[in-house]
Amino acid sequence: MLPRSICFAACGLLLMVTVPAPAAPAAAQQSVLVVSSDNLSYPFIGQLFGAFKTTLQSDNGAPVHVYAESLDLSTFGTPAQQAAAARWYDSKYREVPLDVVVVIGHAALRFWIDAGFRPGVPVYFAAASASAMAGMPLPPRVTGQRLHINLAQTVRLARQLFPDTTTIALVGNAAERDSYRPFKAPELQALAGEASFIDLRGKAYEQVLARVAHLPPHTVIYHTTLTDDGSGRVFEPRTALTETARVANRPTLIDNGSQLGSGALGGLVTDPVHEGSEAARRVVQLLRGAAPASLPTLDNSNLPRFDWRAMQRWQLAESRLPRGSELQFYQPSAWQQYRLQILLTVAVLALLSLLTVALLIERRRRAAAVAQSRQRLAELAHMNRNATASVFSAAIAHELNQPLAAILSNAETAELLLEQPMPPLTELREILADIRRDDARASELIVRMRTLLKPSAADSRLADINELIRQSLTFIAGEARLRGAALSTSMAPAPAWVLVDPVQIQQVIINLVINSLDAVAALAPAARRIVVASAVQDDAQVEVSVRDTGPGFASADIERVFDSFFTTKPQGMGLGLSITAAIVAGHGGTIHAENQRGGGARVRFSLPLRKAP
Amino acid sequence: MSTPLFTVHVIDDDPALRTALGRLLAASGYAVSLHESATAFLALAHGPGPACILLDVDMPGMSGLQLQEHLARDGHPMPVIFLTGHGDVAMSVRAVKAGAEDFLLKPVARLALLDAVERARARVAAQEGERTAAALLQGRLASLTPREREVFVLVVQGLLNKQIAYQLGNTERTVKAQRASVMEKMQAATLAELVMLAARLGLIGPGATL
Numbered sequence: 001m002l003p004r005s006i007c008f009a010a011c012g013l014l015l016m017v018t019v020p021a022p023a024a025p026a027a028a029q030q031s032v033l034v035v036s037s038d039n040l041s042y043p044f045i046g047q048l049f050g051a052f053k054t055t056l057q058s059d060n061g062a063p064v065h066v067y068a069e070s071l072d073l074s075t076f077g078t079p080a081q082q083a084a085a086a087r088w089y090d091s092k093y094r095e096v097p098l099d100v101v102v103v104i105g106h107a108a109l110r111f112w113i114d115a116g117f118r119p120g121v122p123v124y125f126a127a128a129s130a131s132a133m134a135g136m137p138l139p140p141r142v143t144g145q146r147l148h149i150n151l152a153q154t155v156r157l158a159r160q161l162f163p164d165t166t167t168i169a170l171v172g173n174a175a176e177r178d179s180y181r182p183f184k185a186p187e188l189q190a191l192a193g194e195a196s197f198i199d200l201r202g203k204a205y206e207q208v209l210a211r212v213a214h215l216p217p218h219t220v221i222y223h224t225t226l227t228d229d230g231s232g233r234v235f236e237p238r239t240a241l242t243e244t245a246r247v248a249n250r251p252t253l254i255d256n257g258s259q260l261g262s263g264a265l266g267g268l269v270t271d272p273v274h275e276g277s278e279a280a281r282r283v284v285q286l287l288r289g290a291a292p293a294s295l296p297t298l299d300n301s302n303l304p305r306f307d308w309r310a311m312q313r314w315q316l317a318e319s320r321l322p323r324g325s326e327l328q329f330y331q332p333s334a335w336q337q338y339r340l341q342i343l344l345t346v347a348v349l350a351l352l353s354l355l356t357v358a359l360l361i362e363r364r365r366r367a368a369a370v371a372q373s374r375q376r377l378a379e380l381a382h383m384n385r386n387a388t389a390s391v392f393s394a395a396i397a398h399e400l401n402q403p404l405a406a407i408l409s410n411a412e413t414a415e416l417l418l419e420q421p422m423p424p425l426t427e428l429r430e431i432l433a434d435i436r437r438d439d440a441r442a443s444e445l446i447v448r449m450r451t452l453l454k455p456s457a458a459d460s461r462l463a464d465i466n467e468l469i470r471q472s473l474t475f476i477a478g479e480a481r482l483r484g485a486a487l488s489t490s491m492a493p494a495p496a497w498v499l500v501d502p503v504q505i506q507q508v509i510i511n512l513v514i515n516s517l518d519a520v521a522a523l524a525p526a527a528r529r530i531v532v533a534s535a536v537q538d539d540a541q542v543e544v545s546v547r548d549t550g551p552g553f554a555s556a557d558i559e560r561v562f563d564s565f566f567t568t569k570p571q572g573m574g575l576g577l578s579i580t581a582a583i584v585a586g587h588g589g590t591i592h593a594e595n596q597r598g599g600g601a602r603v604r605f606s607l608p609l610r611k612a613p
Numbered sequence: 614m615s616t617p618l619f620t621v622h623v624i625d626d627d628p629a630l631r632t633a634l635g636r637l638l639a640a641s642g643y644a645v646s647l648h649e650s651a652t653a654f655l656a657l658a659h660g661p662g663p664a665c666i667l668l669d670v671d672m673p674g675m676s677g678l679q680l681q682e683h684l685a686r687d688g689h690p691m692p693v694i695f696l697t698g699h700g701d702v703a704m705s706v707r708a709v710k711a712g713a714e715d716f717l718l719k720p721v722a723r724l725a726l727l728d729a730v731e732r733a734r735a736r737v738a739a740q741e742g743e744r745t746a747a748a749l750l751q752g753r754l755a756s757l758t759p760r761e762r763e764v765f766v767l768v769v770q771g772l773l774n775k776q777i778a779y780q781l782g783n784t785e786r787t788v789k790a791q792r793a794s795v796m797e798k799m800q801a802a803t804l805a806e807l808v809m810l811a812a813r814l815g816l817i818g819p820g821a822t823l
Binding site: 402407409410412416437438 | 626627630632633636720722723
């Protein structure tokens with residue numbers, strides 16, 4: 001016996017060069033030879049073999065060496081070829097200790113038994129057609145799993161799934177070329193009470209496809225296996241099924257678990273993984289010394305398995321499936337898969353929408369409140385203007401009197417001159433021009449007065465602040481004259497444009513000047529001086545100030561002069577300056593009251609400067 | 614106009630009205646001088662001719678009363694006609710108390726204006742006449758000798774020649790001759806006339822001094 005370390009080293013080396021072991025492995029390691037009738041690359045056989053190997057290694061505990069051979073009997077199955085293969089395998093495995101031989105497919109089982117290889121080694125078969133094995137004598141060292149495919153169970157399944165089913169369309173290899181499904185005339189006849197058959201097996205595939213695309217209603221397709229359609233064309237079974245299911249106008253049932261997912265609805269299927277695992281579990285028992293005779297021969301599984309996607313295509317309700325059915329390719333709906341996320345998202349969206357709506361409502365209410373407050377301010381301003389107007393209506397009358405008096409004198413002069421023998425025409429012309437000018441002056445004054453007293457719609461337009469000051473002073477100049485106060489201006493040299501309601505800003509200026517007029521009333525006439533000034537600051541705003549030579553604000557009052565109902569005048573309402581401040585604020589401006597260093601009050605307000613129109 | 618031209622000084626800060634009033638007065642035969650303020654008016658030198666002032670009182674600056682004080686101080690008193698845009702009784706009373714010759718409301722009709730100006734002219738003329746008569750009388754008084762002046766005072770006090778001769782230590786005949794000289798120099802025909810002249814000269818009556 002070789003030392004273990006040498007054995008492991010040899011194994012490692014062999015694995016590294018990936019060449020099958022030419023000599024017997026160490027006695028400690030058991031070996032299994034797998035012989036397959038068909039190519040191990042076929043899906044069903046491949047999956048079965050894969051599952052077998054995996055389960056064997058995991059269930060056995062100790063590693064098992066697995067040899068694998070594909071006989072490809074459907075391609076190389078002539079007696080001469082089989083004899084040659086037998087000779088080759090005999091010499092190939094003569095010196096190889098084998099603990100169990102596993103054969104996949106009844107053809108391989110027959111080959112192995114007939115060749116009489118290794119008579120002492122237990123043989124386990126899998127996926128062997130029950131009908132093909134009928135009458136085959138099995139030596140005691142042989143046991144395994146048969147594969148028995150039943151036409152009746154698929155017909156009944158079709159009727160269970162689709163109760164109105166009357167017809168079964170059979171697609172696949174001709175019965176004589178399908179050793180697993182010997183559904184010949186007698187079998188079909190036996191089921192005549194349950195369904196009629198459209199037998200498309202063995203027909204040219206193009207014809208089959210044309211037919212399955214236009215099957216009568218109440219038909220279900222049973223797709224067996226299609227490797228050749230009798231015309232010599234060879235098919236990969238899964239590819240053929242995929243194509244059939246794709247073009248078919250009726251659902252397709254299958255019996256081969258490895259074909260699930262290729263478009264068929266599903267069926268009572270033999271699952272290669274199940275078969276392979278089952279085989280492995282029983283081979284492990286053989287490896288552990290169980291007698292083959294102690295393991296009875298088993299039949300295959302018929303598991304109800306369905307493709308969820310195909311169920312959706314054929315609108316098959318889950319409730320119609322047999323009990324214990326397994327759904328594959330289940331694609332949960334977005335709702336099922338992301339229920340929580342969707343709920344959360346919807347909740348968040350709903351919340352956001354609510355918030356948005358609430359904000360919109362709030363905004364609208366706010367806008368309404370702003371509009372209302374503007375309207376109120378306009379009304380209040382109008383009232384204030386009316387009150388102001390009554391204050392200086394005498395001045396307005398005087399202002400109007402000036403041009404009227406001039407007109408009268410000029411007209412009478414003209415009459416006098418016309419009485420002369422040679423009326424001086426040049427002078428008469430001058431007089432008429434003056435009359436016209438004074439008339440215009442009077443009517444302009446009336447128009448302005450009307451504008452000032454008209455309820456304002458609070459509309460903004462671009463205006464030159466200097467022009468607004470000049471117009472305001474035409475209203476107030478008369479009052480200033482009456483009160484014996486000198487009213488002068490100190491304007492910014494260039495026009496300064498502001499976006500304002502001109503009437504309201506004129507009102508601000510008039511209010512401030514009237515305030516100053518009140519302030520200087522107690523002084524000697526020569527000391528009553530008021531200056532209205534405008535100046536542009538930093539190209540960003542324009543400041544208008546009204547300063548006077550009055551006593552100024554009491555320092556305790558200076559913070560409150562813009563409050564409503566604050567007044568120091570016996571007859572004052574205390575609204576003038578507060579309305580003034582509200583108007584300025586409404587135009588995005590600021591207003592300040594202060595005392596000048598040399599005495600007297602100064603109120604200044606600033607408005608944002610705009611570009612010239 | 615036969616007499617020297619009467620000048621009206623128009624003081625108004627409204628150029629349109631100032632011009633119009635000036636035109637009207639000029640067309641009515643007055644000399645016109647236009648000023649934009651009382652201060653500007655006072656700054657100018659004034660000729661000796663008769664004149665009045667048409668003053669808009671709705672102006673800042675000097676009031677009508679102040680203007681008159683200034684004129685009196687400068688030795689050029691002249692009547693001031695007030696012109697206002699908004700008059701009431703109280704205001705007109707105040708204006709007249711402040712020395713207004715007249716009180717006119719704007720707009721003023723031509724006739725009302727000329728009426729007021731004419732009244733002012735008449736008053737100036739009357740003042741001028743009075744001033745002339747007083748100067749004449751003073752001249753006659755100055756022509757008396759000191760003795761004749763004494764006799765004049767005593768005569769108008771009602772003393773007889775005899776009493777006057779006694780007081781002055783003269784003869785009655787001398788007094789009689791001096792009295793005739795006084796009557797002649799003072800151009801009085803009767804004693805009553807002489808007494809009236811004495812009163813106008815302030816030689817008799819309360820507070821009279823010799």
